[in-house]
Amino acid sequence: MSHISDSELSEFSMQLFSAMGASYDDAKIATDVLVSADLRGIDSHGVSRLIGYVNLWESGRINMSPDIKIIRENKSTFTIDGDSGLGLVVAPKAMDIAIERAKVYGSGWGAIQNSNHFGIAGYHAMKALSHDMIGMAMTNATPFIPPTRSKQAMLGTNPISYVFPTKNERPLIIDLATSSVARGKIEIARREGREIPKGWMIDKDGRTSQNVDELKDGGMLTPLGSLEELGSHKGYALGSLVDIMSGVLSGANFGKWVPPFVSYLPLLPNLPGKGLGHFVGAMEVDGFRSVDEFKISMDLWINSFKNAERVDEKNPVYVPGEIEFNTEEKRLKTGIPLNDKVLEDLHKLGKKFSIKI
Amino acid sequence: MSHISDSELSEFSMQLFSAMGASYDDAKIATDVLVSADLRGIDSHGVSRLIGYVNLWESGRINMSPDIKIIRENKSTFTIDGDSGLGLVVAPKAMDIAIERAKVYGSGWGAIQNSNHFGIAGYHAMKALSHDMIGMAMTNATPFIPPTRSKQAMLGTNPISYVFPTKNERPLIIDLATSSVARGKIEIARREGREIPKGWMIDKDGRTSQNVDELKDGGMLTPLGSLEELGSHKGYALGSLVDIMSGVLSGANFGKWVPPFVSYLPLLPNLPGKGLGHFVGAMEVDGFRSVDEFKISMDLWINSFKNAERVDEKNPVYVPGEIEFNTEEKRLKTGIPLNDKVLEDLHKLGKKFSIKI
Numbered sequence: 001m002s003h004i005s006d007s008e009l010s011e012f013s014m015q016l017f018s019a020m021g022a023s024y025d026d027a028k029i030a031t032d033v034l035v036s037a038d039l040r041g042i043d044s045h046g047v048s049r050l051i052g053y054v055n056l057w058e059s060g061r062i063n064m065s066p067d068i069k070i071i072r073e074n075k076s077t078f079t080i081d082g083d084s085g086l087g088l089v090v091a092p093k094a095m096d097i098a099i100e101r102a103k104v105y106g107s108g109w110g111a112i113q114n115s116n117h118f119g120i121a122g123y124h125a126m127k128a129l130s131h132d133m134i135g136m137a138m139t140n141a142t143p144f145i146p147p148t149r150s151k152q153a154m155l156g157t158n159p160i161s162y163v164f165p166t167k168n169e170r171p172l173i174i175d176l177a178t179s180s181v182a183r184g185k186i187e188i189a190r191r192e193g194r195e196i197p198k199g200w201m202i203d204k205d206g207r208t209s210q211n212v213d214e215l216k217d218g219g220m221l222t223p224l225g226s227l228e229e230l231g232s233h234k235g236y237a238l239g240s241l242v243d244i245m246s247g248v249l250s251g252a253n254f255g256k257w258v259p260p261f262v263s264y265l266p267l268l269p270n271l272p273g274k275g276l277g278h279f280v281g282a283m284e285v286d287g288f289r290s291v292d293e294f295k296i297s298m299d300l301w302i303n304s305f306k307n308a309e310r311v312d313e314k315n316p317v318y319v320p321g322e323i324e325f326n327t328e329e330k331r332l333k334t335g336i337p338l339n340d341k342v343l344e345d346l347h348k349l350g351k352k353f354s355i356k357i
Numbered sequence: 358m359s360h361i362s363d364s365e366l367s368e369f370s371m372q373l374f375s376a377m378g379a380s381y382d383d384a385k386i387a388t389d390v391l392v393s394a395d396l397r398g399i400d401s402h403g404v405s406r407l408i409g410y411v412n413l414w415e416s417g418r419i420n421m422s423p424d425i426k427i428i429r430e431n432k433s434t435f436t437i438d439g440d441s442g443l444g445l446v447v448a449p450k451a452m453d454i455a456i457e458r459a460k461v462y463g464s465g466w467g468a469i470q471n472s473n474h475f476g477i478a479g480y481h482a483m484k485a486l487s488h489d490m491i492g493m494a495m496t497n498a499t500p501f502i503p504p505t506r507s508k509q510a511m512l513g514t515n516p517i518s519y520v521f522p523t524k525n526e527r528p529l530i531i532d533l534a535t536s537s538v539a540r541g542k543i544e545i546a547r548r549e550g551r552e553i554p555k556g557w558m559i560d561k562d563g564r565t566s567q568n569v570d571e572l573k574d575g576g577m578l579t580p581l582g583s584l585e586e587l588g589s590h591k592g593y594a595l596g597s598l599v600d601i602m603s604g605v606l607s608g609a610n611f612g613k614w615v616p617p618f619v620s621y622l623p624l625l626p627n628l629p630g631k632g633l634g635h636f637v638g639a640m641e642v643d644g645f646r647s648v649d650e651f652k653i654s655m656d657l658w659i660n661s662f663k664n665a666e667r668v669d670e671k672n673p674v675y676v677p678g679e680i681e682f683n684t685e686e687k688r689l690k691t692g693i694p695l696n697d698k699v700l701e702d703l704h705k706l707g708k709k710f711s712i713k714i
Contacts, residue, residue, distance in 0.1 A: 256661060293608070308613075
């Protein structure tokens with residue numbers, strides 16, 4: 001484990017994206033999304049992904065100088081063709097358009113087709129905050145979760161993010177995958193030889209499994225809710241919602257057809273759409289309620305939840321996004337911890353593209 | 358258990374709402390929402406609620422002839438004051454306005470304050486379908502769920518509904534409470550002396566409990582995800598999303614302040630808003646993608662999920678809303694089953710208002 005400052009990591013990522021052919025502006029946006037994930041403690045979506053992006057780019061699945069354009073629109077709504085660009089670049093640009101539409105029509109909503117992995121959903125949604133807007137973002141993803149009662153991976157971890165501006169408190173950031181747990185948590189348990197709870201994983205036959213080795217042998221994640229008796233059909237429905245808004249509405253792929261994030265897995269035949277899909281939106285608070293009243297109420301909401309009676313006095317009640325803000329504050333000072341595997345990958349990339357890290 | 362036809366139940370409900378002072382149109386709308394819940398098998402939200410509405414009306418918390426009006430707006434967005442009306446009436450009217458806005462601006466979004474219980478979220482969202490729109494509805498509700506690590510009820514079962522039009526398949530209806538399970542399921546287990554799974558309930562001290570008797574002694578529901586190790590913080594975040602969109606954005610109450618559905622529980626002092634809140638919306642498909650292409654893709658989505666490989670050949674994989682459509686089809690023929698308790702309540706009400714059932 002080593003610690004690297006966010007500015008050093010950003011410098012490396014900037015140079016890497018530039019070496020792959022991204023414009024200065026695009027390299028800057030993509031870098032900002034990744035390093036923001038690392039700062040906020042969502043390590044699975046930060047610079048550890050760089051090697052995967054390079055592999056996808058080398059296999060011709062990512063276009064580093066995409067012609068991102070609106071292909072259909074109706075005032076507050078529009079659809080974007082991402083031209084096989086990095087989702088890291090396509091999604092923020094779509095979000096900017098949503099914000100512009102919201103300034104004119106009160107709200108703005110963009111469906112995005114023909115894109116790739118977009119990093120953390122929260123980054124894109126958070127762009128709305130400085131405009132006193134509520135932001136939202138979702139994306140479909142490589143299938144890794146079967147519907148309830150199925151053993152076939154049909155849904156990705158399909159995250160949903162909604163963010164809300166506040167007055168004196170830090171903004172409220174909701175950003176959650178619709179799986180019960182992140183794949184990365186199972187991988188960490190495997191490395192550390194720890195047991196996992198019943199409900200995190202199912203084996204290739206769809207049976208609940210606590211044998212972490214099966215993750216590499218057809219094992220899959222469960223939808224939020226974990227088990228049918230605990231409401232996994234609700235997680236399945238939420239994942240479906242994200243898949244339809246991101247994939248079907250935009251004309252991207254959906255369900256089992258969503259392109260894999262890893263370059264060594266092939267695309268399925270007869271794809272029903274283009275690339276993978278996102279959905280982003282922004283709503284002006286002012287169209288519903290005075291901004292100041294809303295923000296004061298948000299502060300009250302946050303404080304009432306933080307002060308809700310604790311089960312255990314020693315364990316505080318967190319509001320959504322609070323832990324990530326705390327991590328960011330810390331990592332801005334101490335640097336970002338990178339494990340040996342990630343560091344090794346970055347060194348490999350540095351060597352390949354002649355970039356110092 | 359008796360079976361009563363939907364038309365007989367509707368006739369009874371119409372007369373009851375009229376006797377309480379509702380206009381013919383309002384009685385018809387409210388009845389349609391309730392009987393639709395009974396037909397779709399969501400018995401907890403159908404005519405079994407009538408006695409509760411009467412009690413709230415008698416305690417002065419429901420206004421049967423409300424002046425429902427827009428109090429703020431900006432093209433695609435607006436806020437409604439429900440004037441303490443039945444949510445069953447206020448929400449469909451707000452949804453009609455959202456649909457009108459979507460016809461003009463591509464999408465329409467309404468926050469609603471000063472309302473009451475609105476029945477099933479799916480009913481309101483489904484109004485969008487005949488306009489080739491995606492519909493959505495959510496509402497906050499009587500607090501009965503503590504945040505993760507808390508033992509204080511701060512959130513209701515706060516449902517989210519999204520519905521999607523289709524071509525030859527039945528529409529896709531997502532409608533889920535953000536709790537792990539409905540309170541009604543625990544009550545049924547109690548009546549039948551059955552055990553409940555670990556994760557459905559916590560006792561008044563916030564500890565996981567499988568003792569159903571504790572439901573009446575301060576027991577509470579868990580957020581979707583059930584346990585912290587299985588992702589209950591995600592269900593908590595989703596419940597928060599609904600609470601903020603419905604309560605904070607509209608100027609209604611939120612969190613612990615949301616008014617109880619039962620008349621014998623008092624309101625908390627220093628309410629931060631008015632009544633309870635909903636949020637509804639509609640988006641024209643045509644603003645994103647050709648309606649026909651979208652509907653064909655939706656059919657493909659549905660068929661690919663229904664045909665996903667099964668864990669057990671005998672157990673089909675359902676798509677969201679499928680079971681409810683099947684129930685509706687059946688109950689339109691066989692009538693709606695009412696248990697003795699509900700039937701007794703309806704007879705009481707019939708006697709009180711001189712209405713035959």
